[in-house]
Amino acid sequence: MLSETDQAHNRRVWSEWLRRPDCYLVPKREGGAHECQDAWDVGHALAIDYWPLRGRVAEAAEYDDDVEPAVMMGCYGLRDGAGTFNRDDLPEPIRGRILFASQAAKSTSRGPGSLAAFLSHNTIADLPEESEWHLFVLVNCLDDMWRNDPSPMAGTVFSPPDIARLIADILDAAPASLLASPAH
Numbered sequence: 001m002l003s004e005t006d007q008a009h010n011r012r013v014w015s016e017w018l019r020r021p022d023c024y025l026v027p028k029r030e031g032g033a034h035e036c037q038d039a040w041d042v043g044h045a046l047a048i049d050y051w052p053l054r055g056r057v058a059e060a061a062e063y064d065d066d067v068e069p070a071v072m073m074g075c076y077g078l079r080d081g082a083g084t085f086n087r088d089d090l091p092e093p094i095r096g097r098i099l100f101a102s103q104a105a106k107s108t109s110r111g112p113g114s115l116a117a118f119l120s121h122n123t124i125a126d127l128p129e130e131s132e133w134h135l136f137v138l139v140n141c142l143d144d145m146w147r148n149d150p151s152p153m154a155g156t157v158f159s160p161p162d163i164a165r166l167i168a169d170i171l172d173a174a175p176a177s178l179l180a181s182p183a184h
Helices: 007-018 039-050 054-060 064-076 092-106 115-125 135-148 160-173
Strands: 025-027 033-035 084-086 132-134
Touching (some): 007 039, 007 064, 033 039, 039 135, 039 160, 092 115, 115 135, 132 135
Antiparallel strands (some): 025 033, 084 132
16 A cells, blocks of 8 residues: 555555545554544554555664654655644645634634643644644644534634645645655
8 A cells, every 4th residue: 555665655645545534544454443533643554554664664763752753754755753844835725724724723712621722722823923834733733622622613623524634635735845855
């Protein structure tokens, strides 16, 4: 399913998987399925089960916390472990959807909730001031906002399927700053 060396192919596989109605269930090689929490987790689960170099990359990681970023970088060709990219590299329609989510988060008041949800809300609200965005942060903050309060009145404009489609669109757009340089 995933290529050893063709990272563009692997991003297409991840993107296509995110467009499925059952995208949060990734079958395991040995049977059963990963019940993924979010779109980033889907990409990681695909790489862990279907990328031929996953074992070699995991063994080379110095610390356990380095395995996931190394796998995501190696499998999908992301520039860094969080999928950092320059927001201006996104096509306007995709950037506009993210800015819409930011405006919704900014224009709502947040009642008492978890600290994580509060921080996620603030992170999304502050996106227009940031020149670099991160796939990992987008996924986790938008998902956390949904889990805390899925109401548009709380500034939550993306459901999990919407978040998956947004990440798929970003992967399909392949902003140059998202990708590792060919020299690496």
